[in-house]
Amino acid sequence: MAISPKLPDNALQPFTTPTDAPERTKRTQRSVANLPHKWPDGVITVAMDLRNAKSEALVVDAIREWAHHTPSLRFQIVEGRQGDIRISDDEGLEGNWSYIGTHAKQVDKNQPTMHLDRTDDSTAFRSIVLHEFGHALGLMHEHQHPENTVDWNTQAVFHEYASESEPEDYIQEQYLDVFSGDGLQVTPYDQRSVMHYHVPAHVRNSGQTIPENTHLSQGDQEAVRRLYTPRLMEHSA
Ligand SMILES: [Zn+2]
Known part of the structure; x- marks a missing residue:
């Protein structure tokens, strides 16, 4: 999918009137990072x-x-x-x-x-x-990680989140589509990431609520450290 330069997080608490650009629920991920824009x-x-x-x-x-x-x-x-x-x-x-x-x-x-x-x-x-x-x-949404295991109930997702200002294709883009393509640093999928949306149980086909994460997970820490560790000079043998 195309990667937007700007991510709206309508879904994040506190809830406000949806605008043209927001996301919605909230977080967890280890991470998918946008390498060209680090x-x-x-x-x-x-x-x-x-x-x-x-x-x-x-x-x-x-x-x-x-x-x-x-x-x-x-x-x-x-x-x-x-x-x-x-x-x-x-x-x-x-x-x-x-x-x-x-x-x-x-x-x-x-x-x-x-x-x-x-x-x-x-x-x-x-x-x-x-x-x-x-x-x-430079981090993207963890719930759109290529290996995510959210197992969305698509109809329930649309019912829960779609609205006049955030139509189904927008919800598809912000929740259901997964990232792919070049230029991504992908580390293991992590539901504890702050970059993962909170996911209520009723919008999943199976499983429990994925809670809101309020601190950086181990995965968040590792992902961003991998992104922002100074490069060492390579030895030539
Ligand atoms: Zn976001």
């Missing part, structure tokens, strides 16, 4: 335009959790609104979404590269930031 080694500046210090602290905390596993990258929080990654909770925008990796560079400098819906639920907010920042690092 960041080069070095410093990534992050600008935050958020309503209060508490939101900022939660974002910084989530970035720090990822940063433990990205040795080739350093994240620098900068004042103002200009940064490689620009995070906003502007209420004029809707949904939780992020551009994938360096697709952020193609965004107008005056526009955010990541949007977070405001909520007073700190746990949900931090968990959403982890997911969206995973996209910002």
Whole structure:
């Protein structure tokens, strides 16, 4: 399937009115990463335009959790609104979404590269930031991993998630299609990944609910470390 440069996460809690671009449920994955859009080694500046210090602290905390596993990258929080990654909770925008990796560079400098819906639920907010920042690092959705074992009940998925603003073909694209093709780093499928959507039992043919994941799984850590470990010089024998 074609890979979109920007992933909307409508499905992520907290739920807001669906907009044109969102995803839906939520997470778990080890990972599928978009290699052509990984960041080069070095410093990534992050600008935050958020309503209060508490939101900022939660974002910084989530970035720090990822940063433990990205040795080739350093994240620098900068004042103002200009940064490689620009995070906003502007209420004029809707949904939780992020551009994938360096697709952020193609965004107008005056526009955010990541949007977070405001909520007073700190746990949900931090968990959403982890997911969206995973996209910002180049990670895709784990529930669309080529080896996923979700075993979707297609009709139930459409019934649960499709709407006028998110028709069935959009839901197909965000939930049911699996990633394939070149340019992907694929590590083992992982339902505990923060990049996997929460999946309620009734949209699966078998199995139980796949819960919302609120911390980086072992798989998330390994996947991003593989993506962002400095390359060693090769010895020539
Ligand atoms: Zn997402």
